Amino acid sequence: MARYATNEFRAGLKVLLEGDPCSILDNEFVKPGKGQAFNRVKFRNLKTGRVWERTFKSGESIEAADVMELSMEYLYSDGEFHHFMKTDGSYEQAAASAAAVAEALPWIKEQDVCQVTLWNDDPISVTAPNFVTLEVTETDPGLKGDTAAGGTKPATLSTGTVIRVPLFVNIGDVLKIDTRSGEYVSRA
Amino acid sequence: MSLHDDWRPTCSVAALRARAKLLAQTRAFFAERDVIEVQTPTLGRTSVTEPQIESLRTQCGAFLQTSPEHYMKRLLAAGAPSIYQLGPVYRAGESGRLHQEEFTMLEWYRLGFDDQALMAEVSDLIDRLLGPASYERMTYESLVGTVHGEPAELDLAYAEAVGALGSVRCFVTDYPANQAALARVRGDGGQFRGDNGHFRGDNGHFRGDNADDARAARFELIIDGVEIANGYHELTDAVELGARMARDNQQRLDARREPMAPDERLLAAMEAGLPECAGVAIGVDRLVMLALGASSLAEVVPFADR
Numbered sequence: 080m081a082r083y084a085t086n087e088f089r090a091g092l093k094v095l096l097e098g099d100p101c102s103i104l105d106n107e108f109v110k111p112g113k114g115q116a117f118n119r120v121k122f123r124n125l126k127t128g129r130v131w132e133r134t135f136k137s138g139e140s141i142e143a144a145d146v147m148e149l150s151m152e153y154l155y156s157d158g159e160f161h162h163f164m165k166t167d168g169s170y171e172q173a174a175a176s177a178a179a180v181a182e183a184l185p186w187i188k189e190q191d192v193c194q195v196t197l198w199n200d201d202p203i204s205v206t207a208p209n210f211v212t213l214e215v216t217e218t219d220p221g222l223k224g225d226t227a228a229g230g231t232k233p234a235t236l237s238t239g240t241v242i243r244v245p246l247f248v249n250i251g252d253v254l255k256i257d258t259r260s261g262e263y264v265s266r267a
Numbered sequence: 268m269s270l271h272d273d274w275r276p277t278c279s280v281a282a283l284r285a286r287a288k289l290l291a292q293t294r295a296f297f298a299e300r301d302v303i304e305v306q307t308p309t310l311g312r313t314s315v316t317e318p319q320i321e322s323l324r325t326q327c328g329a330f331l332q333t334s335p336e337h338y339m340k341r342l343l344a345a346g347a348p349s350i351y352q353l354g355p356v357y358r359a360g361e362s363g364r365l366h367q368e369e370f371t372m373l374e375w376y377r378l379g380f381d382d383q384a385l386m387a388e389v390s391d392l393i394d395r396l397l398g399p400a401s402y403e404r405m406t407y408e409s410l411v412g413t414v415h416g417e418p419a420e421l422d423l424a425y426a427e428a429v430g431a432l433g434s435v436r437c438f439v440t441d442y443p444a445n446q447a448a449l450a451r452v453r454g455d456g457g458q459f460r461g462d463n464g465h466f467r468g469d470n471g472h473f474r475g476d477n478a479d480d481a482r483a484a485r486f487e488l489i490i491d492g493v494e495i496a497n498g499y500h501e502l503t504d505a506v507e508l509g510a511r512m513a514r515d516n517q518q519r520l521d522a523r524r525e526p527m528a529p530d531e532r533l534l535a536a537m538e539a540g541l542p543e544c545a546g547v548a549i550g551v552d553r554l555v556m557l558a559l560g561a562s563s564l565a566e567v568v569p570f571a572d573r
Contacts, residue, residue: 086360108363111429112487112497113448114319114422116361136419137360 307338351375447483450499498547505537
């Protein structure tokens with residue numbers, strides 16, 4: 080596998096750090112006038128999402144990670160793995176563990192197209208689309224005409240996720256939701 | 268930014284004005300003190316041997332100067348009065364928020380000054396350029412916590428301690444003898460070890476490296492966590508300089524880097540006699556950055572590296 084030297088470090092570069100695939104977030108060149116040059120580097124661990132900071136002597140290198148980010152369609156869950164399919168017409172599939180889909184799962188339903196991060200062709204993280212549409216399966220009866228009062232109530236979506244919705248929302252309504260904030264946007 | 272917009276400067280018009288004002292104030296400061304401006308070559312046949320500074324080499328084998336130090340010392344040895352130079356210098360591979368491969372350096376030499384007198388003049392200039400403030404003093408040992416350890420570990424500890432200093436103006440003094448560069452080294456009694464041949468121990472080896480009590484007559488000025496100035500009570504002993512250059516080159520070889528041919532003309536000038544003096548170099552772009560409250564050099568130089 081290729082290696083990257085500190086002078087090639089750029090935000091977004093995918094590398095292996097302590098055996099885990101990471102994405103470089105930030106690379107700062109540090110050098111006392113007369114002294115050794117260093118690179119102080121922030122990484123996001125692509126498996127855990129945690130941010131790591133490490134300092135390298137300038138000129139050191141680290142191994143590249145075979146990481147790809149692809150759009151893939153969510154097919155189904157077999158109870159243990161969640162299956163996704165490439166959208167490039169190849170019909171190639173990949174199975175994601177519960178850990179890899181944990182953040183996306185509250186928001187996605189079959190046929191939604193997600194961003195999947197593959198490391199050595201294995202999904203390590205799945206990001207839901209920014210906006211999804213989901214049906215309300217359970218909520219208190221809507222208050223007719225109450226479209227401006229500003230109050231909210233809990234509603235359970237078809238995925239089992241509970242969000243706050245306006246009072247006028249009814250069971251069976253399909254809602255548009257921003258998955259980044261987990262907030263109701265509108266009726267779809 | 269699209270390639271179409273790539274021609275644009277990286278700094279604002281306000282930064283251009285701040286830079287112009289700072290340069291004019293600097294020249295006025297030295298005119299008042301009868302320190303004359305010189306312009307020595309930025310392209311030379313050789314360059315510094317310093318292990319951690321790389322010079323850019325041109326196709327015909329000349330080197331872009333990393334500071335005007337060697338040329339300026341040759342002027343002093345030939346009878347020049349106190350002098351300053353304000354212009355570009357170059358350091359290969361240094362690029363980042365606080366580094367550009369080409370940057371503007373203000374360097375000056377004061378005949379008859381020592382490091383203490385020069386620190387006072389540096390603070391006068393900084394007061395003029397950034398407004399008056401107080402100046403703290405710390406030894407290298409009190410800043411870093413130690414003078415012992417692997418050079419790279421010390422450098423990292425130093426860089427982190429400097430960055431953590433916060434919004435103060437602080438002179439750091441008493442560098443370990445093996446970080447003297449071109450400064451004199453003094454022992455615990457305050458006597459210099461570099462200028463009469465006694466710097467070599469009985470076995471002919473440089474003593475400063477291991478002598479616990481030996482410190483360099485070197486200072487740096489740190490402002491708001493940024494290294495601004497580096498100054499020396501200058502070494503005047505050519506034999507000692509030759510020994511340090513050889514030691515530098517050994518370190519370069521050990522690190523698998525190309526050695527740099529010692530600057531024979533500087534050595535000859537020192538043999539002819541460099542007068543007692545102190546010298547200091549200031550990173551002008553960093554000063555403009557501080558004056559403007561900017562956070563990177565790219566915001567204050569017209570066209571940043573990248």
